[in-house]
Structure formats: C-alpha cells, structure tokens
Amino acid sequence: MAIGLSPFHSGEPVPLRSVPDLSIAEFRTAILSAVSSTCSLAALFGMPAGDRLVRLIAVVADSVTNSLSILSTKVGESYPCLTLECPQAHWFEREIAEQWQVHPDGHPWLKPIRFHAPYRTSNSLSPAPVAGVTDFFAMAGEEVHEVAVGPVHAGIIEPGHFRFQCHGEDVFHLEISLGYQHRGxxxxxxxxxxxxxxxxxxxxxxxxxxxxxxxxxxxxxxxxxxxxxxxxxxxxxxxxxxxxxxxxxxxxxxxxxxxxxxxxxxxxxxxxxxxxxxxxxxxxxxxxxxxxxxxxxxxxxxxxxxxxxxxxxxxxxxxxxxxxxxxxxxxxxxxxxxxxxxxxxxxxxxxxxxxxxxxxxxxxxxxxxxxxxxxxxxxxxxxxxxxxxxxxxxxxxxxxxxxxxxxxxxxxxxxxxxxxxxxxxxxxxxxxxxxxxxxxxxxxxxxxxxxxxxxxxxxxxxxxPSFHNWMGLAMAMRNQQVSDFPLCNKSFNLSYCGHDL
Amino acid sequence: MPSLILTRLRQGKRTLPFPETEPVLPERIRGLPVMDHARCPSGCTSCADACPTDAITSGGNLQIDLGRCLFCPECANACPEGAIRFTSQYQLATSSRNDLVLTEGEALRLAGRLAEQTYRVLGRSLKLRQVSAGGCNGCESDVNVLNTVVFDLGRFGIQFVASPRHADGLLITGAVTQNMRLALEKTYQAVPYPKIVIAVGACAISGGPFRDHPEVLNGADSIVPVDLYVPGCPPHPVTILDGLLRLIGKIKESRATPSS
Missing domain, CATH: 1.10.645.10 (Cytochrome-c3 Hydrogenase, chain B)
Incomplete structure (x- = not known):
C-alpha cells in the first residue's frame, strides 16, 4: 500500500471529513505510486467545493490487499495532468475537464467525451459543444483516407461516432466519439x-x-x-x-x-x-x-x-x-x-x-x-x-x-x-x-x-465498465482491417448509454 | 457436419406461432393495468405519489398515462387496497398519444391499420430504420429480438434496413437527447415518402425515467410525427410485434378491455 493512503473496504461508509485532503502534489504522487504497484483507478471525479474550487476525489482499488483507498485534493482552473504518467486517468480527466472546466495541463488528448455544457462556468468559457464536432485525430499522406460511421448505425444499436484513419483497408487508428446518449x-x-x-x-x-x-x-x-x-x-x-x-x-x-x-x-x-x-x-x-x-x-x-x-x-x-x-x-x-x-x-x-x-x-x-x-x-x-x-x-x-x-x-x-x-x-x-x-x-x-x-x-x-474499456476497443483496431471492426466491436460489446449517462 | 445436423435436430423449431396462437408469457409480467377507485380510501394518493414518472391521476376515477408508465411495481405495491394491479395483457400499442391515457373502466383503443393510401404502399413490405436516441438499450434489445428465430419478423414482410434511404419509416427508441436531435431530424428527412414513425418505449413516448431532464426532449413526437406508440419499459417483444402487425393490418381486433 502506497504512502498517503488509508485503506478501507468496499461498502464501508466513511465520514467525509476523514477523506484525506491532500495538496495536488501529494495527490498525484499517491495515485501514481499506487497505480504503479498493484492498484487500479476505480474512479476519479470532481465535485464542486465552493469558492470556484473543485474537489477531485480518487478511488484507488488494490486487488492484492482487497482494500480501497480514497483521497482528494482541491483544484482551481487547472492542475498538472495524471494521464501522461498514468493512462488509466485519460478518460477520467477528460470527463473532469468537460464537467468542471478544470484544465488538466499536459493532457495529450483533451476533448469532450459527452458533449454537454459545463456544470460550472469559468473565465475560459467555451461555446456549448455540438455532439461529434471536435478536433479528430487525422493522418496525412498518399492513399490515406478516413472512414466516418455513425451516430446512426446500420444495425439496431445505440448511437456513437467512429472515425477510422485508414491506409487502404488497414486501420491505423480508430477514434471513438460518444455522448449521443447523454441524458443527465x-x-x-x-x-x-x-x-x-x-x-x-x-x-x-x-x-x-x-x-x-x-x-x-x-x-x-x-x-x-x-x-x-x-x-x-x-x-x-x-x-x-x-x-x-x-x-x-x-x-x-x-x-x-x-x-x-x-x-x-x-x-x-x-x-x-x-x-x-x-x-x-x-x-x-x-x-x-x-x-x-x-x-x-x-x-x-x-x-x-x-x-x-x-x-x-x-x-x-x-x-x-x-x-x-x-x-x-x-x-x-x-x-x-x-x-x-x-x-x-x-x-x-x-x-x-x-x-x-x-x-x-x-x-x-x-x-x-x-x-x-x-x-x-x-x-x-x-x-x-x-x-x-x-x-x-x-x-x-x-x-x-x-x-x-x-x-x-x-x-x-x-x-x-x-x-x-x-x-x-x-x-x-x-x-x-x-x-x-x-x-x-x-x-x-x-x-x-x-x-x-x-x-x-x-x-x-x-x-x-465501458468507461474503462472504450479506449481498449480503439487500441484493438490498430493494424486491423476496416472489415474487422464489427467483430472487434462485438467482442467488447460496450455500452453507450452506460458511458454517456 | 454430423454434429451440425444433430444439433439442428436437437435445437428444434422455435418460432412462436404468433399471432395465430396466444403467446405464453411470464406469470409475473406487468401488462395492461386495471384500476378500481371504489377501493381507494378517501383522499388517498399513495399510488400517484409512488409513481416515478407521475403517470397516475388519482382522486375520483383513476387514470394512468401508459405513455409515461414504466410498468414498474411501485403503484401496485403502494396500494394496500389493490385499486391498481397489472394484468398479463400484452396488447398495448395505440395510434395516438391520447389513446394511451387510460381511464378506469374504459377500454384501451388499440392501434389500427395504416391509412389506406400508405397501407397500399407499405402494407405487404415494411422496411424500417431503427434510431436509438437516448434510452437505455433495453428497447433496442427487445426490438432486436424480433429478428431471432423466436419471432422471425421477416415472415411478416417487415425488415430492419441499414439506411434510411432504403426505409419506409423509422422505429425510434430513447427520450431523444439534445445530442441526437440533429441526427434524428436528418435521418427522418432521408426517408422517402410515404413514411411512418413508430415510437417504442416510455422514453420515446414521453421521456420515460429521464422526463424533463434538460438534456432530453421528452420523446420522439417533439421532433417528428408518430404513427404508432408502443408503451413499456421496455415493452415485451410480443407487445412490439403486436403493434407492428396492427399497423399492417395483420391483427385486427381493436379494443383491449382491462378486465382479465
């Protein structure tokens, strides 16, 4: 168990005041050291903490000691991101940025995940997002092409948008853009x-x-x-x-x-x-x-x-x-x-x-x-x-x-x-x-x-669970053929509505 | 190969002889509700208070808006007198939104056949594009089931197609989120005339459990005209199939009396 964590059990209520309130440096160090050993990030989210602050709360799960740890910190407009050192935090930090307009500095891929107006306004107020309109990753070069699919699909399935960066039939990268099922x-x-x-x-x-x-x-x-x-x-x-x-x-x-x-x-x-x-x-x-x-x-x-x-x-x-x-x-x-x-x-x-x-x-x-x-x-x-x-x-x-x-x-x-x-x-x-x-x-x-x-x-x-796994589907499609997508997609069968909430 | 044939024999023929024979449904299924306000203690509003989507009007004759109803057990559980209970009657689809507002003692006016001109064009071959627009994937799952060998939708000339350009209409599920509004509008526009719209599930009819969230538009008819409403959360596949078959005139009797 890493330093700074006080373990407790799943399903054990904890008084809020006993949740460690760390500095951002301590918070980052504790998460990074925990995740580099045997822990995983079960949740990382923000909630309003008054006075234009957002309280970040992390739940770290240790499957070896079967215990959970919870830690928190308060941030204002920005903080140094975790994602670069801890890819598990990637989607969570995008969610935090979208909901609370807290900028995770250095985040390599900061885009909306659900396309809704932020839950608080700040100085860096951006216009209301439009679903699927974002800065998609793109590839350049001869014979490179892009395949765009969705949100309305060919089968009876939920809506989502998929962008394949292809060279011939080979997929170099798939980017998944969700949020169409977001219903608050x-x-x-x-x-x-x-x-x-x-x-x-x-x-x-x-x-x-x-x-x-x-x-x-x-x-x-x-x-x-x-x-x-x-x-x-x-x-x-x-x-x-x-x-x-x-x-x-x-x-x-x-x-x-x-x-x-x-x-x-x-x-x-x-x-x-x-x-x-x-x-x-x-x-x-x-x-x-x-x-x-x-x-x-x-x-x-x-x-x-x-x-x-x-x-x-x-x-x-x-x-x-x-x-x-x-x-x-x-x-x-x-x-x-x-x-x-x-x-x-x-x-x-x-x-x-x-x-x-x-x-x-x-x-x-x-x-x-x-x-x-x-x-x-x-x-x-x-x-x-x-x-x-x-x-x-x-x-x-x-x-x-x-x-x-x-x-x-x-x-x-x-x-x-x-x-x-x-x-x-x-x-x-x-x-x-x-x-x-x-x-x-x-x-x-x-x-x-x-x-x-x-x-x-x-x-x-x-x-x-889909929240953790959508990026996995994107990775599974690398160096596959476009025609492998239905098979790969079905082998994950992730939830759109469970992700979009 | 021998194992393939043996398995085929063992698995047998599983297609329901519907609508010729009444389907066997789970005993505890919650279908059409029956109401009896004579049992209500004076001034009691327990059922209406318990309803998560405010579908019930109490005081005098009871009324349930089946378009909002999640067919959950809360109202029946809240009433010690048994003034509301759910029957196993699965026929629930209607042609108009108002018909879903079921008043005590009145029969539910079930959906009729498409208007003559549309029926002549679509009645024997109906191609639908499904649009999922902000639900829970429950309705989608039970619409998908119609394609299995159990329901074998194709034998009725109904098929789900991959493009709205190939479709005669849309089958919409979900409360219609702000984020799906544009996609739904464009998909509707892409369907050639004459076109129909079917709203399946409480979300697509009224917003369902997400009703009045600022992120949703409370159902399909906020955007497009709807020809068939299939209530439920989600509706049982037989309920959906029954609705589709009424639309194309393959099931004809028109009233469901809440008396079973």
Missing part, C-alpha cells in the same frame, strides 16, 4: 434519493439493470446500516449471474453472426431469451426491472417456481453448450477469431481495462473475487481468464464464465436460505461517502455516493 443521469441524482432514483439506476444502462441497481442498493444500504437477508442476497446473486448468462450468450451468438456462422447465431439469439425469461419469471421483467430494491429484493420465489426455474436453467445451459460446441469446432470461425483485435496485457493494464475484456488479456481482475459483496462473500465463483487478448479470447472467456455462472445459479437454487426478502432501509447519514463495487457482466461497476449535511446525495458518481 448523474445530475438528476443529486438531492436524492427520491422516487425516481432506483428507476434511473435500472435504466442508466438497461442491459445491466441488475448490476447497477445492485451497486446502488449496496451503497445506500451501507450508508443506512441496513442489513439485507441471506435470501435476498441469494436472489440478487442469481439475478446478476442470469444477467451475465443472457448477455454472454447473446454476444457469442452475435460474434458467430459477424463471421457468418449462422447456426450458432440463430441458436444463441434464442437461448439468450431463455435466460432473460428466467429473470422475467422472477420479477415480470426480462431485464430485472423491479427486482433489486433498497433493503433486499421486490419479489420472492416459492419452491414450485424454483423447481421450474431449475428445469429451465438446465435446458438453457444444455442448449448453449450444444450451440457453442459447433462454434469452437468450426475452423472457419476460429480462423477469423484468432489473432484478430489483439490487445497485449501491458496495454490492457496501462488502460485500466476491466471485466471479460481484461481477463481475456490474462489480467486477474474480478470484483466477485477481489471485493466481494452480498452472496459472493460466501459463494465464490472461480475467476476465469485467458491469455491471448484477441477476439477468440474474449469469446472463449464468455464461454468459461457461462459455465461458472451456470454452476453458481444451480448451486444457489439448490440451497435457498429461508427468511424475509426485504428489510426497511435506514436513513442516510449526513456527510458520508461510500464506494460500492459490483462485477457486472461487462466488468467493474463502481458507484460512489456522497451525502450532504441533510443526508441527501451531494454527488453521485457512476463508473460503468
């Missing part, structure tokens, strides 16, 4: 929690409703000292793994489709729905809306329903194994998957990538193991990883995780503890901060809730 989620949370809060959590990234709602509930339960029953924790864990099963299955089907291997594409498209329908059997919604609630879960399951779910789970797991066996046995598929979109372990660690994309580069990083909460403190899921960092690795990793999530859900259904499903949630204490981490199907979900003097949210920070 974080700002709307300030002053809460209110009656809309849980619904914003369920819809800030709709395919990860369970993951984000769980992170939120764990945060406010920690703040309010609310004990959640074992039964509710089991149901939350089951829902989280069903979400993973559905999405991983869907992604593998889509990857098969992108290389023209239609049997697996067709089967997985259907089996994904079978997993979603298990969640719908729990709570009426295929995406788990209404299930995760502060204090527990909103729906219980009786023994007859569990028996039905067990049967359907086994059928779906058998079907997905069957469908994927074809995929792994098809040489034409493997030829397209292998050595496409490779990311080295060094790049992955430097960018601070998370989730299956990181584990596919051999990085052992999984919140369920490193910072377990809820049922994952008692029922461990072995971490899955692969080493090759290519599309194949990201696909294969999903299959490994499908098997392990399947085994976990099977085990939980077989030994459901009795008890209530919902406990009354306690009021939030004033001037506290809590960090909550959940391993969503895309990776690390980090929520930081900070309360004001009245116990309302003074600030609420959400870091979707």
């Amino acid at each position: 989620v974080e700002r709307a949370l300030v002053g809460g929690p209110g009656k809309r809060t849980i619904h914003l959590m369920e819809t800030l990234c709709g395919d990860t409703s369970i993951g984000h709602a769980t992170a939120y509930c764990e945060a406010i339960e920690a703040l309010g000292s609310t004990a959640v029953s074992a039964r509710a924790q089991v149901l939350r864990g089951v829902a989280l793994e069903l979400e993973r099963l559905a999405n991983h299955t869907g992604d593998l089907g889509a990857l098969a489709g992108d290389v023209g291997y239609l049997p697996t594409a067709a089967y997985c498209g259907r089996i994904r729905g079978d997993f979603l329908n298990l969640t719908a059997a729990l709570c009426g919604s295929r995406f788990g809306r209404g299930l995760i609630r502060p204090g527990g879960v909103g729906f219980d399951v009786g023994k007859p329903l569990v028996a039905k779910l067990q049967e359907r789970l086994e059928a779906a797991l058998k079907d997905v194994e069957d469908a994927l066996a074809l995929l792994w046995d098809a040489p034409s598929v493997q030829a397209r998957f292998e050595h496409t979109g490779t990311i080295t372990r060094e790049t992955c660690e430097a960018l601070g990538m998370v989730g299956p994309a990181a584990r596919a580069c051999g990085v052992e990083r999984d919140i369920r193991q490193d910072f377990p909460s809820g049922i994952f403190r008692f029922a461990q899921i072995p971490i899955s990883k692969w080493h090759s960092g290519d599309v194949f690795a990201r696909a294969w990793l999903r299959w490994l995780e499908i098997q392990r999530s399947g085994a976990f859900v099977r085990e939980q259904f077989a030994s459901m503890p009795d008890g209530p499903i919902l406990s009354p949630a306690g009021p939030l204490p004033a001037d506290h901060l809590v960090v909550s981490l959940v391993e969503g199907w895309r990776g690390e979900i980090c929520h930081v809730a900070i309360t004001d003097a009245d116990g309302h949210f003074a600030h609420y920070k959400i870091v979707d």
Whole structure:
C-alpha cells in the first residue's frame, strides 16, 4: 500500500471529513505510486467545493490487499495532468475537464467525451459543444483516407461516432466519439434519493439493470446500516449471474453472426431469451426491472417456481453448450477469431481495462473475487481468464464464465436460505461517502455516493465498465482491417448509454 | 457436419406461432393495468405519489398515462387496497398519444391499420430504420429480438434496413437527447415518402425515467410525427410485434378491455 493512503473496504461508509485532503502534489504522487504497484483507478471525479474550487476525489482499488483507498485534493482552473504518467486517468480527466472546466495541463488528448455544457462556468468559457464536432485525430499522406460511421448505425444499436484513419483497408487508428446518449443521469441524482432514483439506476444502462441497481442498493444500504437477508442476497446473486448468462450468450451468438456462422447465431439469439425469461419469471421483467430494491429484493420465489426455474436453467445451459460446441469446432470461425483485435496485457493494464475484456488479456481482475459483496462473500465463483487478448479470447472467456455462472445459479437454487426478502432501509447519514463495487457482466461497476449535511446525495458518481474499456476497443483496431471492426466491436460489446449517462 | 445436423435436430423449431396462437408469457409480467377507485380510501394518493414518472391521476376515477408508465411495481405495491394491479395483457400499442391515457373502466383503443393510401404502399413490405436516441438499450434489445428465430419478423414482410434511404419509416427508441436531435431530424428527412414513425418505449413516448431532464426532449413526437406508440419499459417483444402487425393490418381486433 502506497504512502498517503488509508485503506478501507468496499461498502464501508466513511465520514467525509476523514477523506484525506491532500495538496495536488501529494495527490498525484499517491495515485501514481499506487497505480504503479498493484492498484487500479476505480474512479476519479470532481465535485464542486465552493469558492470556484473543485474537489477531485480518487478511488484507488488494490486487488492484492482487497482494500480501497480514497483521497482528494482541491483544484482551481487547472492542475498538472495524471494521464501522461498514468493512462488509466485519460478518460477520467477528460470527463473532469468537460464537467468542471478544470484544465488538466499536459493532457495529450483533451476533448469532450459527452458533449454537454459545463456544470460550472469559468473565465475560459467555451461555446456549448455540438455532439461529434471536435478536433479528430487525422493522418496525412498518399492513399490515406478516413472512414466516418455513425451516430446512426446500420444495425439496431445505440448511437456513437467512429472515425477510422485508414491506409487502404488497414486501420491505423480508430477514434471513438460518444455522448449521443447523454441524458443527465448523474445530475438528476443529486438531492436524492427520491422516487425516481432506483428507476434511473435500472435504466442508466438497461442491459445491466441488475448490476447497477445492485451497486446502488449496496451503497445506500451501507450508508443506512441496513442489513439485507441471506435470501435476498441469494436472489440478487442469481439475478446478476442470469444477467451475465443472457448477455454472454447473446454476444457469442452475435460474434458467430459477424463471421457468418449462422447456426450458432440463430441458436444463441434464442437461448439468450431463455435466460432473460428466467429473470422475467422472477420479477415480470426480462431485464430485472423491479427486482433489486433498497433493503433486499421486490419479489420472492416459492419452491414450485424454483423447481421450474431449475428445469429451465438446465435446458438453457444444455442448449448453449450444444450451440457453442459447433462454434469452437468450426475452423472457419476460429480462423477469423484468432489473432484478430489483439490487445497485449501491458496495454490492457496501462488502460485500466476491466471485466471479460481484461481477463481475456490474462489480467486477474474480478470484483466477485477481489471485493466481494452480498452472496459472493460466501459463494465464490472461480475467476476465469485467458491469455491471448484477441477476439477468440474474449469469446472463449464468455464461454468459461457461462459455465461458472451456470454452476453458481444451480448451486444457489439448490440451497435457498429461508427468511424475509426485504428489510426497511435506514436513513442516510449526513456527510458520508461510500464506494460500492459490483462485477457486472461487462466488468467493474463502481458507484460512489456522497451525502450532504441533510443526508441527501451531494454527488453521485457512476463508473460503468465501458468507461474503462472504450479506449481498449480503439487500441484493438490498430493494424486491423476496416472489415474487422464489427467483430472487434462485438467482442467488447460496450455500452453507450452506460458511458454517456 | 454430423454434429451440425444433430444439433439442428436437437435445437428444434422455435418460432412462436404468433399471432395465430396466444403467446405464453411470464406469470409475473406487468401488462395492461386495471384500476378500481371504489377501493381507494378517501383522499388517498399513495399510488400517484409512488409513481416515478407521475403517470397516475388519482382522486375520483383513476387514470394512468401508459405513455409515461414504466410498468414498474411501485403503484401496485403502494396500494394496500389493490385499486391498481397489472394484468398479463400484452396488447398495448395505440395510434395516438391520447389513446394511451387510460381511464378506469374504459377500454384501451388499440392501434389500427395504416391509412389506406400508405397501407397500399407499405402494407405487404415494411422496411424500417431503427434510431436509438437516448434510452437505455433495453428497447433496442427487445426490438432486436424480433429478428431471432423466436419471432422471425421477416415472415411478416417487415425488415430492419441499414439506411434510411432504403426505409419506409423509422422505429425510434430513447427520450431523444439534445445530442441526437440533429441526427434524428436528418435521418427522418432521408426517408422517402410515404413514411411512418413508430415510437417504442416510455422514453420515446414521453421521456420515460429521464422526463424533463434538460438534456432530453421528452420523446420522439417533439421532433417528428408518430404513427404508432408502443408503451413499456421496455415493452415485451410480443407487445412490439403486436403493434407492428396492427399497423399492417395483420391483427385486427381493436379494443383491449382491462378486465382479465
């Protein structure tokens, strides 16, 4: 553990006054030394600190000691950037600059990430940004050309803009410009929690409703000292793994489709729905809306329903194994998957990538193991990883995780503890901060809730796993062909709305 | 090759015989709500107070704006008397925004077929361009599902195409962010006449959970005229398919009575 850090645990509320308030030099040194050892940057954000100052708060996660550290500093118009020495900070510092007009001096690539007006005005007031209008990286030379795609895409997917710098078919660089889905989620949370809060959590990234709602509930339960029953924790864990099963299955089907291997594409498209329908059997919604609630879960399951779910789970797991066996046995598929979109372990660690994309580069990083909460403190899921960092690795990793999530859900259904499903949630204490981490199907979900003097949210920070990984997709496309993009993109399947918020 | 054939046999035929046969839906699905204000204690506004999107009007006959409704369990949970409960009725699509405002005891006026002239041009082959404009990817996911073997949208002559120039209309999801406004306008302009617009989900109809955020425009009809509204958060795929089939006259009965 680096100097200047005082470790605490995920889900442990901390009085705001005990958060170290460092000088910018100390703040930078502490982060840089922590990140150069075994730590990663789980969050780095600004919040208003009065008198034209912005308080920068960093959450550093140490996956070896399984502890978190939090540190802060106050800055005015500018500060020396971290990104040059710590690429993990790249996207965070762009966000800080966009939201608070604090200039990270020396930042190599300072552009908007969401294209909204700043949350405070300063002397260096710039005109309101227009989505997608920015200073794109450009290449010059003979036979160099640019391919621009989006925000409206050819398929049924979310909006984003992509610029490829190409030489013939070869992509030298891909620049990704987002923000089209920006709908002001974080700002709307300030002053809460209110009656809309849980619904914003369920819809800030709709395919990860369970993951984000769980992170939120764990945060406010920690703040309010609310004990959640074992039964509710089991149901939350089951829902989280069903979400993973559905999405991983869907992604593998889509990857098969992108290389023209239609049997697996067709089967997985259907089996994904079978997993979603298990969640719908729990709570009426295929995406788990209404299930995760502060204090527990909103729906219980009786023994007859569990028996039905067990049967359907086994059928779906058998079907997905069957469908994927074809995929792994098809040489034409493997030829397209292998050595496409490779990311080295060094790049992955430097960018601070998370989730299956990181584990596919051999990085052992999984919140369920490193910072377990809820049922994952008692029922461990072995971490899955692969080493090759290519599309194949990201696909294969999903299959490994499908098997392990399947085994976990099977085990939980077989030994459901009795008890209530919902406990009354306690009021939030004033001037506290809590960090909550959940391993969503895309990776690390980090929520930081900070309360004001009245116990309302003074600030609420959400870091979707996609926030860490979009740059990874850009790196995966280097020296690939334009036609590899759909495959690379799908192998990450990142969230636009979770990033844009 | 043998494994390919064996797997094909094992996986079987999975296409739903919809609309010929009623689909089997999850027991806990929240479809069309039913209301009974006779059960309301005098002066009680618990359901309206609990509603995250202020979709409920209480006091006298109850009213729910299905265009705002997230079909979440909060109102039903807030009411100890059972004055509001959700049925499993999945047919919810309407042709006009006002039809989504459901008053107690009244039937929901479901969407009808396209106007005669448009129907003649588009009724047997409908090509749609999907525009995602500031939602959560939930509606997009459940629209995408219509392309799977389970729903097999193509057999109805409906297809999602890659360009608005090839399309007969737009299917819009999301609350329409400030940042998507221009892209949506341009995409709409690029669709040749006659063109239709379908708004899927609470966001595209009313802004959904993001309603009145300064970053959004509270739905598609703030920008373009809408021909079909499919409520839900997200709507079940069957609800979306039902709406599309009504539009092209493949499902005809027009009223859903909240009585199941």
